[in-house]
Amino acid sequence: MMTRALLVLLLIVTLPARAADWRMDAAASRLDFAATFEKTPAPGVFKQFDARLAFDGDTPAGGKLVVTIRTASADMGSADINKAIAGPEWFDFARHPQATFQSSEVRREGERYLARGTLTLKGVTRPVDVPFSWNAAGDAATMEGEFTVQRGSFNIGTGEWLATSVIGPDVKVKFRVRLRSGG
Amino acid sequence: MTSWNAPAKFFHWLVAVLVLAQIALGLAAIGWSLSPTKLNLYVWHKSLGLLILAVMALRLLWRLTHPGPGLPEGTPAWENSAARASHFLLYALLIALPLSGWVIASASGIPFRIFWQVPLPEIVTADKATADVAARVHFWLLVAFVPLLVLHAGAALRHHYIKRNDVLRRMLPFA
Numbered sequence: 001m002m003t004r005a006l007l008v009l010l011l012i013v014t015l016p017a018r019a020a021d022w023r024m025d026a027a028a029s030r031l032d033f034a035a036t037f038e039k040t041p042a043p044g045v046f047k048q049f050d051a052r053l054a055f056d057g058d059t060p061a062g063g064k065l066v067v068t069i070r071t072a073s074a075d076m077g078s079a080d081i082n083k084a085i086a087g088p089e090w091f092d093f094a095r096h097p098q099a100t101f102q103s104s105e106v107r108r109e110g111e112r113y114l115a116r117g118t119l120t121l122k123g124v125t126r127p128v129d130v131p132f133s134w135n136a137a138g139d140a141a142t143m144e145g146e147f148t149v150q151r152g153s154f155n156i157g158t159g160e161w162l163a164t165s166v167i168g169p170d171v172k173v174k175f176r177v178r179l180r181s182g183g
Numbered sequence: 184m185t186s187w188n189a190p191a192k193f194f195h196w197l198v199a200v201l202v203l204a205q206i207a208l209g210l211a212a213i214g215w216s217l218s219p220t221k222l223n224l225y226v227w228h229k230s231l232g233l234l235i236l237a238v239m240a241l242r243l244l245w246r247l248t249h250p251g252p253g254l255p256e257g258t259p260a261w262e263n264s265a266a267r268a269s270h271f272l273l274y275a276l277l278i279a280l281p282l283s284g285w286v287i288a289s290a291s292g293i294p295f296r297i298f299w300q301v302p303l304p305e306i307v308t309a310d311k312a313t314a315d316v317a318a319r320v321h322f323w324l325l326v327a328f329v330p331l332l333v334l335h336a337g338a339a340l341r342h343h344y345i346k347r348n349d350v351l352r353r354m355l356p357f358a
Contacts, residue, residue, distance in 0.1 A: 037222075037293070037294045038222060038223070038226050038294065038295065038296065038299060039296060039299045040294035040295060040296045040299075040302070041294060042294045076292075077292040077309055078291055078292030078293050078309060079291075079292070079311040079314070080291060080292075080293060081292070081293060084217060160218045160219055160220075161219065163219060165219065166219035166222050166223060167219070
C-alpha cells in the first residue's frame, strides 16, 4: 500500500504536466494571408479553418498543434480573383479541398514559442516553422503569429504563373486564434 | 491663319496618341486569355486611363481659359453647332471613360498601383454588381466614342480636302 502510494506520488512528480487541451473559438479567430499582385499587396482570408491545440505555456515541449483549413473558403476580396484561385493552376479546390498543418515539436523561443511541423497544401507536404505568441488567462487564450511560405513550393501558381514578376513568390500567413480550454 | 496655341496642340495630339493606344490596350486586355500578360495589359490600360484623365483635366482648364480660333467666316450655323456639340461630347467622353474605368477598378477589388507605383484611391467599395454595371457603362461610352472620333477626324479631313480651308492645318504641330 505504502509503496504503491509512493509510486503514484513519484509518477505525479516526474511526469511532465499533461498539456491542456484547447478548442478554437471560430468567430473570434482569423487566418489571413497576403500575396503580391502586380507589385501591390493582395490580402486574403481563409474563412473556414480550425485549430486544435494541446499546449501549456510553462511546458511547451508536450504541445501539439493541428490546423485544418478549407481551401475553398479563401476570399481575396475580388470575385474575379476568387474565381481564378479556385482553378487547377492555383489552389485547385476540387481536388485539394483541405490544407493541414501538423506540428511535430513545440518549443519556447525567448518570450515566444515555435511550432515546427509540416504544412500539407495542394497535396504537397513541406516543413514549416510557425512562431507564435501565447496569452492565456483562465480558460481562454490567444495565439498570434505570422510566417512566410513560398507559393511555388506548394505548386500554387503553375504554368505561366511560375514566373514571379506578376504574382510574387512569397505569401505571408498571419493568424490570430482565440481558444478555450477543455473539450 | 489663326492657329491653335501651342499647349492646345500639345494636349490634342498627346490625348490622340494616348487614346488610340488605350483602345488597343483595352481590347487586347479583354481578349487575352488569363495570364500574367493579361494582368499586365490591364495595369497598362488602367494606368494610361488615369493619365488621360489627368491630362484631360489640365486640357479642360486650359481650354476654358484660352479659347481657340472659331470656324472660318461664312461657316453655316449648323456646322458651328455640330462642331460645338461634338467637341463638347468628345471632352465629356474623354473624362467619363476614365472615370467609369476607375469605378470598375475600385469595384473589382483587384489590387492595383498606377504604373506599378502609386496606389489608386478607391472611389467605390469592392462589389461585383457595381463592377458589372460600371463595365457595361464603360463599354457603351466606348461605343458612343468611336463614331464620334471618326466624325471628328472625318470633319477635319472634309475641311482640308473638300472645303479647302485651314481648319485642319491650324491644329497640326509646327504649322
